[in-house]
Amino acid sequence: MDAVQAQEILSQMEAKRLAELFKAFSDASRLRIVSTLIAAERNVGEIASMVGISESAVSHHLRGLRQMNLVRPRRDGRLVYYSLEDEHVAELYQVGLDHSLHGN
Amino acid sequence: MDAVQAQEILSQMEAKRLAELFKAFSDASRLRIVSTLIAAERNVGEIASMVGISESAVSHHLRGLRQMNLVRPRRDGRLVYYSLEDEHVAELYQVGLDHSLHGN
Numbered sequence: 001m002d003a004v005q006a007q008e009i010l011s012q013m014e015a016k017r018l019a020e021l022f023k024a025f026s027d028a029s030r031l032r033i034v035s036t037l038i039a040a041e042r043n044v045g046e047i048a049s050m051v052g053i054s055e056s057a058v059s060h061h062l063r064g065l066r067q068m069n070l071v072r073p074r075r076d077g078r079l080v081y082y083s084l085e086d087e088h089v090a091e092l093y094q095v096g097l098d099h100s101l102h103g104n
Numbered sequence: 105m106d107a108v109q110a111q112e113i114l115s116q117m118e119a120k121r122l123a124e125l126f127k128a129f130s131d132a133s134r135l136r137i138v139s140t141l142i143a144a145e146r147n148v149g150e151i152a153s154m155v156g157i158s159e160s161a162v163s164h165h166l167r168g169l170r171q172m173n174l175v176r177p178r179r180d181g182r183l184v185y186y187s188l189e190d191e192h193v194a195e196l197y198q199v200g201l202d203h204s205l206h207g208n
Contacts, residue, residue: 008139009136010136012136015136016132018200019130019135020130021203021204022129022130023126023127023130025122026124026127028116028119030123031122031126032114035112035119036113051113089203091199092196092199092203095192095196095199096125097118098192099125099192099193099196100122100125
């Protein structure tokens with residue numbers, strides 16, 4: 001194995017971290033929640049209504065997404081609005097969707 | 105829920121399919137295998153040597169990646185070379201890596 005090849009390989013630590021990121025997207029309900037946040041920020045009630053699952057289920061998934069820095073909260077009075085953390089998150093979702101719908 | 109909102113939401117079937125795609129990327133060894141294929145096609149022996157796992161483990165992961173249309177084989181005499189299925193796969197890996205390394 002030469003130096004060039006070695007550089008190309010993801011380290012075990014990087015690979016583990018990246019696997020955790022993809023794992024955070026490996027749930028259909030989470031992806032449907034993410035899909036509601038592509039165009040706008042939403043509160044838990046709005047997301048629950050759009051996705052058709054309970055508010056407590058939405059909150060559970062949002063906690064997981066927050067732990068992975070994929071969504072961020074913004075408090076507005078009594079409501080908390082969630083948005084995607086950055087454009088990387090929307091891009092990851094979109095690239096995956098393109099492959100999933102058209103790539104195979 | 106208005107029509108615009110409804111359009112934004114991923115259907116359950118689309119979400120399930122997309123979740124399977126991300127799940128295929130949710131394993132550190134698989135991601136290290138994918139990382140060896142970013143720059144060039146490789147055979148099983150080369151991948152095993154680069155990643156530092158057995159050829160049978162590499163073959164197992166390649167089967168999983170093939171089932172998800174993420175890699176494709178090319179036979180050359182007695183050897184089979186693997187490459188990423190299309191540029192979407194490399195893009196998905198790269199966007200995830202950018203977020204994983206710098207985004208949080």
